[in-house]
Amino acid sequence: MTDHTALWPAPTASGPVDATVTVPGSKSVTNRGLVLAALAAEPGWLRRPLRSRDTVLMAEALRTLGVGIEEGVGPDGTGEAWRIIPAGLHGPATVDVGNAGTVMRFLPPVAALADGPVRFDGDPRSYERPLHGVIHALRALGAMIDDDGRGALPMTVFGGGSLTGGAVEIDASSSSQFVSALLLSGHRFNQGVEVRHVGGTLPSMPHIRMTVDMLRAAGAQVDTPEAGGEADVWRVTPGALLGRDLVVEPDLSNAQPFLAAALVTGGRVTIPDWPAHTTQPGDALRDLFTAMGGSCELTERGLTFTGTGKVQGIDADLGEVGELTPGIAAVAALADSESVLRGVAHLRLHETDRLAALTREINGLGGDVTETEDGLHIRPRPLHGGVFHTYDDHRLATAGALLGLVVPGVQVENVGTTAKTLPDFAGMWHDMLGEGV
Known part of the structure; x- marks a missing residue:
């Protein structure tokens, strides 16, 4: 303690x-890698992952939803590695986000794909951090969420096993993680996802580029503003992700x-x-x-x-x-x-x-x-x-x-x-x- x-x-x-x-290893890469591996069509490896409070919270949260995560050494017998085995996502479950922005924002879209209710709770400070962009977007895409109108934690996502998806507008000026959260799971939505940022200046663009690059490396089709698309619009086409053997950067x-x-x-x-x-x-x-x-x-x-x-x-x-x-x-x-x-x-x-x-x-x-x-x-x-x-x-x-x-x-x-x-x-x-x- x-x-x-x-x-x-x-x-x-x-x-x-x-x-x-x-x-x-990088927290940002580790937690994105965990989410993408959990949603892939086949098992994968995460080598040299960061073991810290935020990443342990992410791994434990995915386990509560049914994902298998085995910690040990890599397939070549060297270095720490986690074996991630995708499974049918299910509730009821309770996710402890701590004060990790990646956990509180990346996992509600995953929970919307689960079969059953998933409650999100965390440290007192987590109640004060903005989550409205993710909540409003998921509702627009077909999810049922009970947050007592706060736009923040604690809340419950009532997963229905799938999500319609499609086009959605959000204001991500308070956190680029709102965009990444929807993109990471968008390939599993029935219609994919089209995320349009409509607010003020979008901060932390490198983190969105990281999300896009990791999605593409796992086999997703992603259209981005940088690729000549519309300004502040990202599209992820529905489809299965590959299981990867990913080495996490420092x-x-x-x-x-x-x-x-x-x-x-x-x-x-x-x-x-x-x-x-x-x-x-x-x-x-x-x-x-x-x-x-x-x-x-x-x-x-x-x-x-x-x-x-x-x-x-x-x-x-x-x-x-x-x-x-x-x-x-x-x-x-x-x-x-x-x-x-x-x-x-x-x-x-x-x-x-x-x-x-x-x-x-x-x-x-x-x-x-x-x-x-x-x-x-x-x-x-x-x-x-x-x-x-x-x-x-x-x-x-x-x-x-x-x-x-x-x-x-x-x-x-x-x-x-x-x-x-x-x-x-x-x-x-x-x-x-x-x-x-």
């Missing part, structure tokens, strides 16, 4: 870091604090197996951190990032890579010039209100951060030690650890919340510094 009040003394670097850090967003450590200490960090081509938003770190004063080299070994000891401010639109904002903000607070982070108003609806939390916590250490309509204005100031609260948000915790590298006396509240996507972060952090725990 996580101790939500425990304070972790963030270690301060005694000099430039020099380390190789192996980052576990989670590039989870590499952020380690790369940032090289930047702020003037050191060097290598992340093995960094893919040459990927849809992960974390790949943008190469350009973002280079603009903030470092340099990187991508080789067959992986990505090596080197800091110069000088950190520059940045003016950046992070709308497509919003999850990187906490780490960018922490680095910006240590820069030698001001930074403006834009395009991330949707972060107010994430695990916590990330913009308010970053402002409050960096300022609590002596910083000067101001919220804007869609982001943050950060004016570097000399920082001092203190408690950095995390609000049960894994990316707040890693941001606090990063500040602690160069600011003595920072104590991170509930560093264990990083288990959501990065198990044993604290141990990895100490290992990077050569300290061992």
